[in-house]
Amino acid sequence: MSSGEAPVTELEELEERARRAGPAFGEGAHILCDNLVRIYKTGGVEVVALQGLDLLIDRGELVAIVGPSGSGKSTLLNVLSGLDLPTAGVARVAGMDLLAMSAKDRLRYRRSIVGFTWQQTARNLLPYLTARENVLLPVRLAGRREHRGHADELLELLGVGACAGRTPMEMSGGQQQRVAIAVALANRPEVVLADEPTGELDSETSEEVFGALRAANRELGVTVIVVTHDPLVATQVDRTVGIRDGRTSSETLRRTSTEGEVIAEEYAVLDRVGRLQLPRDFTSALNMERRVRLELERDHIGVWPAGQGDGDE
Numbered sequence: 001m002s003s004g005e006a007p008v009t010e011l012e013e014l015e016e017r018a019r020r021a022g023p024a025f026g027e028g029a030h031i032l033c034d035n036l037v038r039i040y041k042t043g044g045v046e047v048v049a050l051q052g053l054d055l056l057i058d059r060g061e062l063v064a065i066v067g068p069s070g071s072g073k074s075t076l077l078n079v080l081s082g083l084d085l086p087t088a089g090v091a092r093v094a095g096m097d098l099l100a101m102s103a104k105d106r107l108r109y110r111r112s113i114v115g116f117t118w119q120q121t122a123r124n125l126l127p128y129l130t131a132r133e134n135v136l137l138p139v140r141l142a143g144r145r146e147h148r149g150h151a152d153e154l155l156e157l158l159g160v161g162a163c164a165g166r167t168p169m170e171m172s173g174g175q176q177q178r179v180a181i182a183v184a185l186a187n188r189p190e191v192v193l194a195d196e197p198t199g200e201l202d203s204e205t206s207e208e209v210f211g212a213l214r215a216a217n218r219e220l221g222v223t224v225i226v227v228t229h230d231p232l233v234a235t236q237v238d239r240t241v242g243i244r245d246g247r248t249s250s251e252t253l254r255r256t257s258t259e260g261e262v263i264a265e266e267y268a269v270l271d272r273v274g275r276l277q278l279p280r281d282f283t284s285a286l287n288m289e290r291r292v293r294l295e296l297e298r299d300h301i302g303v304w305p306a307g308q309g310d311g312d313e
Protein backbone atom coordinates (compact mmCIF):
# COMPACT_ATOMS: atom_id res chain seq x y z
CA MET A 1 0.00 0.00 0.00
CA SER A 2 1.39 3.41 -0.86
CA SER A 3 1.28 5.99 1.93
CA GLY A 4 -1.28 8.10 0.02
CA GLU A 5 -3.95 5.31 -0.17
CA ALA A 6 -6.57 4.72 2.53
CA PRO A 7 -5.93 1.55 4.63
CA VAL A 8 -8.24 -1.30 3.70
CA THR A 9 -7.75 -4.04 6.29
CA GLU A 10 -7.45 -3.89 10.07
CA LEU A 11 -3.79 -4.95 9.84
CA GLU A 12 -3.01 -2.26 7.30
CA GLU A 13 -4.73 0.28 9.49
CA LEU A 14 -2.57 -0.76 12.46
CA GLU A 15 0.56 -0.59 10.30
CA GLU A 16 -0.42 2.85 9.10
CA ARG A 17 -0.96 3.98 12.71
CA ALA A 18 2.43 2.59 13.77
CA ARG A 19 4.07 4.52 10.93
CA ARG A 20 2.44 7.72 12.15
CA ALA A 21 3.37 7.05 15.79
CA GLY A 22 6.60 9.11 15.56
CA PRO A 23 10.08 8.20 16.81
CA ALA A 24 10.56 6.01 19.91
CA PHE A 25 12.08 7.52 23.08
CA GLY A 26 15.68 8.41 22.48
CA GLU A 27 15.74 7.32 18.85
CA GLY A 28 18.83 8.85 17.30
CA ALA A 29 20.51 9.59 20.66
CA HIS A 30 24.17 8.57 20.93
CA ILE A 31 23.70 7.60 24.58
CA LEU A 32 20.36 6.48 25.93
CA CYS A 33 19.42 5.48 29.47
CA ASP A 34 15.78 4.61 29.89
CA ASN A 35 14.47 3.80 33.34
CA LEU A 36 17.89 2.52 34.39
CA VAL A 37 18.00 0.66 37.69
CA ARG A 38 21.08 -0.65 39.54
CA ILE A 39 20.61 -2.44 42.84
CA TYR A 40 23.62 -3.57 44.85
CA LYS A 41 23.14 -6.41 47.31
CA THR A 42 25.68 -6.58 50.11
CA GLY A 43 25.24 -8.77 53.19
CA GLY A 44 21.48 -9.10 52.64
CA VAL A 45 21.04 -5.32 52.33
CA GLU A 46 19.88 -3.78 49.06
CA VAL A 47 21.15 -0.39 47.95
CA VAL A 48 19.31 1.17 45.03
CA ALA A 49 22.05 3.24 43.39
CA LEU A 50 20.09 4.08 40.22
CA GLN A 51 16.32 4.36 40.59
CA GLY A 52 14.91 4.63 37.07
CA LEU A 53 17.35 7.11 35.57
CA ASP A 54 16.55 8.63 32.13
CA LEU A 55 19.26 10.34 30.13
CA LEU A 56 19.68 11.24 26.46
CA ILE A 57 22.93 12.52 25.01
CA ASP A 58 23.43 13.43 21.36
CA ARG A 59 26.45 12.53 19.30
CA GLY A 60 29.18 15.12 19.78
CA GLU A 61 27.84 16.57 23.05
CA LEU A 62 30.06 17.49 26.00
CA VAL A 63 28.06 16.83 29.15
CA ALA A 64 28.95 17.01 32.84
CA ILE A 65 27.24 14.88 35.48
CA VAL A 66 27.10 16.45 38.94
CA GLY A 67 25.41 15.44 42.18
CA PRO A 68 25.95 14.88 45.88
CA SER A 69 28.11 12.04 47.15
CA GLY A 70 26.26 8.71 46.82
CA SER A 71 23.80 9.99 44.20
CA GLY A 72 24.84 7.33 41.65
CA LYS A 73 27.29 9.17 39.37
CA SER A 74 30.05 6.54 39.43
CA THR A 75 27.48 3.76 39.13
CA LEU A 76 26.15 5.39 35.96
CA LEU A 77 29.66 5.79 34.54
CA ASN A 78 30.53 2.18 35.34
CA VAL A 79 27.41 1.01 33.49
CA LEU A 80 28.16 3.22 30.47
CA SER A 81 31.76 2.04 30.36
CA GLY A 82 30.61 -1.59 30.14
CA LEU A 83 32.30 -2.46 33.47
CA ASP A 84 29.05 -3.01 35.35
CA LEU A 85 25.66 -4.43 34.37
CA PRO A 86 22.47 -2.59 35.37
CA THR A 87 19.71 -4.54 37.14
CA ALA A 88 16.96 -3.32 34.79
CA GLY A 89 16.12 -0.72 32.17
CA VAL A 90 17.75 0.19 28.89
CA ALA A 91 21.30 1.47 28.35
CA ARG A 92 22.39 1.96 24.76
CA VAL A 93 25.60 3.59 23.56
CA ALA A 94 26.47 4.05 19.87
CA GLY A 95 23.67 1.62 18.98
CA MET A 96 24.98 -1.12 21.30
CA ASP A 97 22.64 -2.55 23.91
CA LEU A 98 24.73 -2.72 27.10
CA LEU A 99 22.41 -5.23 28.80
CA ALA A 100 22.44 -7.72 25.96
CA MET A 101 26.03 -7.68 24.71
CA SER A 102 27.95 -10.92 24.27
CA ALA A 103 31.32 -11.18 26.08
CA LYS A 104 33.05 -10.66 22.73
CA ASP A 105 31.03 -7.52 21.96
CA ARG A 106 31.66 -6.20 25.47
CA LEU A 107 35.39 -6.53 24.97
CA ARG A 108 35.18 -4.78 21.58
CA TYR A 109 32.97 -2.10 23.15
CA ARG A 110 35.44 -1.44 25.96
CA ARG A 111 38.43 -1.46 23.64
CA SER A 112 37.18 0.67 20.78
CA ILE A 113 33.80 2.33 21.38
CA VAL A 114 34.44 3.94 24.79
CA GLY A 115 37.51 5.44 26.40
CA PHE A 116 37.66 5.88 30.17
CA THR A 117 39.70 7.91 32.65
CA TRP A 118 39.76 7.19 36.38
CA GLN A 119 39.79 9.80 39.12
CA GLN A 120 42.97 8.40 40.67
CA THR A 121 45.65 9.70 38.32
CA ALA A 122 47.97 6.82 39.23
CA ARG A 123 45.40 4.30 37.91
CA ASN A 124 45.38 5.79 34.40
CA LEU A 125 49.05 5.58 33.47
CA LEU A 126 51.78 2.96 33.82
CA PRO A 127 54.57 4.61 35.83
CA TYR A 128 57.50 3.13 33.92
CA LEU A 129 56.23 4.12 30.46
CA THR A 130 56.49 7.57 28.85
CA ALA A 131 53.34 9.50 27.91
CA ARG A 132 53.79 8.42 24.28
CA GLU A 133 54.21 4.75 25.26
CA ASN A 134 51.17 4.95 27.57
CA VAL A 135 49.05 6.26 24.68
CA LEU A 136 50.26 3.54 22.29
CA LEU A 137 49.71 0.70 24.79
CA PRO A 138 45.90 0.34 24.33
CA VAL A 139 46.42 0.50 20.55
CA ARG A 140 48.84 -2.45 20.74
CA LEU A 141 46.56 -4.36 23.14
CA ALA A 142 43.67 -3.98 20.70
CA GLY A 143 45.93 -5.33 17.93
CA ARG A 144 45.46 -2.17 15.89
CA ARG A 145 47.88 -0.33 13.67
CA GLU A 146 48.42 3.38 14.10
CA HIS A 147 51.25 5.40 12.63
CA ARG A 148 53.88 6.48 15.13
CA GLY A 149 52.76 10.11 15.13
CA HIS A 150 49.25 9.22 16.38
CA ALA A 151 50.23 9.48 20.06
CA ASP A 152 52.13 12.73 19.51
CA GLU A 153 49.17 14.26 17.65
CA LEU A 154 46.81 13.42 20.50
CA LEU A 155 49.22 14.75 23.14
CA GLU A 156 49.67 17.93 21.08
CA LEU A 157 45.90 18.41 20.75
CA LEU A 158 45.49 18.17 24.52
CA GLY A 159 48.30 20.66 25.17
CA VAL A 160 50.82 18.12 26.54
CA GLY A 161 52.96 17.54 23.45
CA ALA A 162 56.04 18.51 25.47
CA CYS A 163 55.42 15.57 27.86
CA ALA A 164 55.61 12.87 25.14
CA GLY A 165 58.96 11.54 26.36
CA ARG A 166 58.31 11.93 30.10
CA THR A 167 57.13 9.32 32.58
CA PRO A 168 54.20 10.19 34.91
CA MET A 169 56.64 11.01 37.75
CA GLU A 170 58.03 13.80 35.59
CA MET A 171 54.62 15.44 35.03
CA SER A 172 52.22 17.53 37.13
CA GLY A 173 48.82 16.14 38.17
CA GLY A 174 47.04 18.18 35.47
CA GLN A 175 49.48 17.00 32.79
CA GLN A 176 48.96 13.39 33.92
CA GLN A 177 45.17 13.79 33.59
CA ARG A 178 45.56 15.25 30.10
CA VAL A 179 47.82 12.36 29.08
CA ALA A 180 45.18 10.01 30.56
CA ILE A 181 42.60 11.62 28.25
CA ALA A 182 44.99 10.97 25.32
CA VAL A 183 45.17 7.30 26.43
CA ALA A 184 41.34 7.18 26.51
CA LEU A 185 41.31 8.57 22.95
CA ALA A 186 44.03 6.23 21.64
CA ASN A 187 41.71 3.72 19.94
CA ARG A 188 39.59 6.49 18.36
CA PRO A 189 36.51 5.83 20.51
CA GLU A 190 33.10 7.41 19.87
CA VAL A 191 32.62 8.23 23.55
CA VAL A 192 34.97 9.29 26.35
CA LEU A 193 33.91 8.93 29.99
CA ALA A 194 35.93 10.82 32.60
CA ASP A 195 35.39 10.17 36.32
CA GLU A 196 36.35 13.22 38.42
CA PRO A 197 39.30 14.23 36.23
CA THR A 198 39.85 17.41 38.26
CA GLY A 199 39.17 15.92 41.70
CA GLU A 200 42.78 16.27 42.86
CA LEU A 201 43.58 19.56 41.05
CA ASP A 202 43.46 23.30 41.80
CA SER A 203 41.10 25.52 39.80
CA GLU A 204 43.65 26.77 37.26
CA THR A 205 44.84 23.25 36.44
CA SER A 206 41.19 22.08 36.35
CA GLU A 207 40.48 24.63 33.64
CA GLU A 208 43.31 23.18 31.55
CA VAL A 209 41.85 19.68 31.92
CA PHE A 210 38.38 20.90 30.90
CA GLY A 211 40.07 22.71 27.99
CA ALA A 212 41.60 19.38 26.91
CA LEU A 213 38.21 17.64 27.07
CA ARG A 214 36.69 20.46 25.01
CA ALA A 215 39.48 20.15 22.43
CA ALA A 216 38.88 16.38 22.11
CA ASN A 217 35.14 17.02 21.78
CA ARG A 218 35.47 19.81 19.23
CA GLU A 219 38.36 18.52 17.11
CA LEU A 220 37.64 14.78 17.12
CA GLY A 221 33.83 14.95 17.39
CA VAL A 222 33.91 12.52 20.32
CA THR A 223 30.97 12.54 22.76
CA VAL A 224 32.26 13.33 26.27
CA ILE A 225 30.69 12.68 29.66
CA VAL A 226 32.55 13.99 32.67
CA VAL A 227 31.56 13.27 36.28
CA THR A 228 32.63 16.05 38.60
CA HIS A 229 32.19 17.90 41.87
CA ASP A 230 33.91 20.92 40.36
CA PRO A 231 31.85 24.07 40.95
CA LEU A 232 33.44 25.59 37.81
CA VAL A 233 31.92 23.01 35.55
CA ALA A 234 28.68 24.69 34.45
CA THR A 235 30.67 27.35 32.62
CA GLN A 236 33.09 24.81 31.11
CA VAL A 237 30.65 22.45 29.32
CA ASP A 238 27.50 22.84 27.18
CA ARG A 239 25.18 20.92 29.48
CA THR A 240 25.37 19.90 33.12
CA VAL A 241 23.05 17.13 34.29
CA GLY A 242 22.31 16.99 38.01
CA ILE A 243 21.69 13.58 39.61
CA ARG A 244 19.92 13.15 42.92
CA ASP A 245 18.93 9.85 44.55
CA GLY A 246 19.77 7.85 41.44
CA ARG A 247 17.70 9.95 39.02
CA THR A 248 18.34 12.97 36.82
CA SER A 249 16.93 16.00 38.63
CA SER A 250 18.11 19.18 36.92
CA GLU A 251 20.00 20.45 33.89
CA THR A 252 22.10 23.56 33.42
CA LEU A 253 22.61 24.82 29.90
CA ARG A 254 25.46 27.12 28.99
CA ARG A 255 24.95 29.84 26.44
CA THR A 256 26.79 32.97 25.40
CA SER A 257 24.85 36.24 25.58
CA THR A 258 24.92 38.81 22.77
CA GLU A 259 27.50 40.70 24.87
CA GLY A 260 29.72 37.60 24.83
CA GLU A 261 29.08 36.74 28.49
CA VAL A 262 28.84 33.03 29.41
CA ILE A 263 25.51 32.36 31.14
CA ALA A 264 24.52 29.12 32.87
CA GLU A 265 20.75 28.64 33.20
CA GLU A 266 19.28 25.91 35.40
CA TYR A 267 16.26 23.85 34.31
CA ALA A 268 14.21 21.19 36.08
CA VAL A 269 13.91 17.88 34.20
CA LEU A 270 10.52 16.85 32.86
CA ASP A 271 10.45 13.08 32.45
CA ARG A 272 8.69 11.09 29.73
CA VAL A 273 5.42 10.83 31.63
CA GLY A 274 5.43 14.51 32.59
CA ARG A 275 6.85 14.19 36.13
CA LEU A 276 8.74 17.20 37.39
CA GLN A 277 10.91 17.35 40.50
CA LEU A 278 10.69 20.73 42.23
CA PRO A 279 13.91 21.78 44.00
CA ARG A 280 13.71 21.02 47.73
CA ASP A 281 14.70 24.56 48.75
CA PHE A 282 11.82 25.97 46.63
CA THR A 283 9.18 23.65 48.10
CA SER A 284 10.34 24.12 51.69
CA ALA A 285 10.48 27.92 51.31
CA LEU A 286 6.75 27.87 50.46
CA ASN A 287 5.83 24.99 52.79
CA MET A 288 4.76 22.85 49.84
CA GLU A 289 4.01 19.32 50.98
CA ARG A 290 2.20 16.39 49.45
CA ARG A 291 0.18 18.41 46.91
CA VAL A 292 0.28 21.69 45.04
CA ARG A 293 -2.24 23.63 42.99
CA LEU A 294 -1.41 24.01 39.28
CA GLU A 295 -2.77 26.56 36.89
CA LEU A 296 -2.21 26.63 33.15
CA GLU A 297 -1.51 30.12 31.87
CA ARG A 298 -0.97 31.15 28.26
CA ASP A 299 2.85 30.79 28.43
CA HIS A 300 3.60 29.10 31.75
CA ILE A 301 2.24 26.84 34.49
CA GLY A 302 1.74 28.34 37.95
CA VAL A 303 2.45 26.20 41.04
CA TRP A 304 0.94 27.24 44.40
CA PRO A 305 0.98 25.66 47.85
CA ALA A 306 -2.29 23.86 48.48
CA GLY A 307 -4.09 26.21 50.88
CA GLN A 308 -7.34 26.20 52.77
CA GLY A 309 -10.33 25.93 50.50
CA ASP A 310 -8.39 23.56 48.20
CA GLY A 311 -9.63 20.57 50.18
CA ASP A 312 -6.33 20.13 52.06
CA GLU A 313 -6.74 18.98 55.64
Ligand SMILES: Nc1ncnc2c1ncn2[C@@H]1O[C@H](COP(=O)(O)OP(=O)(O)OP(=O)(O)O)[C@@H](O)[C@H]1O
Pocket (backbone or CB within 6 Å): 040, 041, 042, 047, 048, 049, 067, 068, 069, 070, 071, 072, 073, 074, 075, 076
Ligand atom coordinates in the same frame (compact mmCIF):
# COMPACT_ATOMS: atom_id res chain seq x y z
N1 LIG B 1 29.84 -2.03 44.84
C1 LIG B 1 28.90 -1.51 45.62
N2 LIG B 1 28.29 -2.28 46.56
C2 LIG B 1 27.30 -1.79 47.33
N3 LIG B 1 26.86 -0.51 47.29
C3 LIG B 1 27.44 0.30 46.37
C4 LIG B 1 28.50 -0.15 45.51
N4 LIG B 1 28.87 0.90 44.72
C5 LIG B 1 28.10 1.94 45.06
N5 LIG B 1 27.24 1.60 46.06
C6 LIG B 1 26.22 2.46 46.69
O1 LIG B 1 25.43 3.00 45.64
C7 LIG B 1 25.13 4.38 45.91
C8 LIG B 1 25.64 5.24 44.76
O2 LIG B 1 27.06 5.21 44.76
P1 LIG B 1 27.98 5.93 43.67
O3 LIG B 1 29.40 5.57 43.96
O4 LIG B 1 27.46 5.64 42.30
O5 LIG B 1 27.72 7.48 44.02
P2 LIG B 1 28.51 8.77 43.55
O6 LIG B 1 27.48 9.78 43.21
O7 LIG B 1 29.50 8.42 42.50
O8 LIG B 1 29.27 9.22 44.89
P3 LIG B 1 30.70 9.98 45.08
O9 LIG B 1 30.48 11.37 44.54
O10 LIG B 1 30.91 9.94 46.55
O11 LIG B 1 31.71 9.20 44.27
C9 LIG B 1 25.76 4.70 47.25
O12 LIG B 1 24.77 4.55 48.25
C10 LIG B 1 26.84 3.65 47.40
O13 LIG B 1 27.08 3.36 48.75
